[in-house]
Amino acid sequence: MKELLRTKGFKSTPQRELIFDCFFSLGKHVSVDELYQKVRELDPSVGHSTVWRNLKLICQLGLAEEVNIGDGITRYDRTTPKPHGHFFCRNCKKLLEFDVGSVMGALVEAAHEFEFEPDGYKIEVQGYCSDCRQDDRTNDVATRSANDERKA
Amino acid sequence: MKELLRTKGFKSTPQRELIFDCFFSLGKHVSVDELYQKVRELDPSVGHSTVWRNLKLICQLGLAEEVNIGDGITRYDRTTPKPHGHFFCRNCKKLLEFDVGSVMGALVEAAHEFEFEPDGYKIEVQGYCSDCRQDDRTNDVATRSANDERKA
DNA sequence: TTGAAAATGAAAGTCGTTTTCAATTGGCGA
DNA sequence: TCGCCAATTGAAAACGACTTTCATTTTCAA
Incomplete structure (x- = not known):
């Protein structure tokens, strides 16, 4: 070093x-x-x-x-040698990595169409990890009552 | 409204x-x-x-x-109805949109493997747009005195 | 119309990031 | 090896975007 x-x-x-x-x-x-x-x-x-x-x-x-x-x-x-994306759990804030090799081709191609010269990729997928998945989630609602819950 | x-x-x-x-x-x-x-x-x-x-x-x-x-x-x-990604120009700060339909499949599949339940995607590609592309860029260098070397 | 609840505006607070500045330190040249 | 000078450090303050507070005003359902 x-x-x-x-x-x-x-x-x-x-x-x-x-x-x-x-x-x-x-x-x-x-x-x-x-x-x-x-x-x-x-x-x-x-x-x-x-x-x-x-x-x-x-x-x-x-x-x-x-x-x-x-x-x-x-x-x-x-x-890292190979680019990767992240899964970000909205609940436990965990950050998981996943391989993005399969999407790089499409990205590079899209960049080429725009005559854009890429030098960095950020692929973030938000949601809920296997530990935090649930069906009755209440934290992405747009109603008033849900607001109050959120503050708590 | x-x-x-x-x-x-x-x-x-x-x-x-x-x-x-x-x-x-x-x-x-x-x-x-x-x-x-x-x-x-x-x-x-x-x-x-x-x-x-x-x-x-x-x-x-x-x-x-x-x-x-x-x-x-x-x-x-x-x-928007269809998800899209962004090209962000490091130089002029412009933000261009591009269709990410071709990568969604891979992302969803990756999420599935992780038992991750996605509800949001952020695909940001950084670099230089067609107006700002140049070969002798000097703003991403990591060397103190090697700046000069590299340019030559 | 009227009152409870929601919304507003000014100001202050929060918090992560970044800079300032005086003091210290590393490392090259003599 | 020594000394110099620029790089680095640490404390504190500055910065800036975001968020909250609170007194006042406004909306709207009854």
């Missing part, structure tokens, strides 16, 4: 190494705060902004990319 | 009608502020929060849905 940083012109610092290590030791889809907590376990002196900046750096280095599922929290996903 | 609101248990107010009208008269992918500006042109007394709340209401009624392209701004897209 130290090597990669040097060759790219960045300095290696203890904080940076720690943050990088923590990021890669954690699972995927890490938020800044999740990473921050992890880092603090090992070195409570590391600052919030340092974690944030290094997470950005990890993205700049092409080692991860942002994932935005629309809940206001940016997560960071290690880049 | 007044009818729809009533039947769903919501009241009809001048502000609400105006906001709804403006939303549907504007193109797609409207942000709260864009809608707010439009509304203010016709009635400067309407408040920011009223616009925001009614945009949420439009979503609750199933007439629109949020689109998140990761730039921190939530846009609202009229729901």
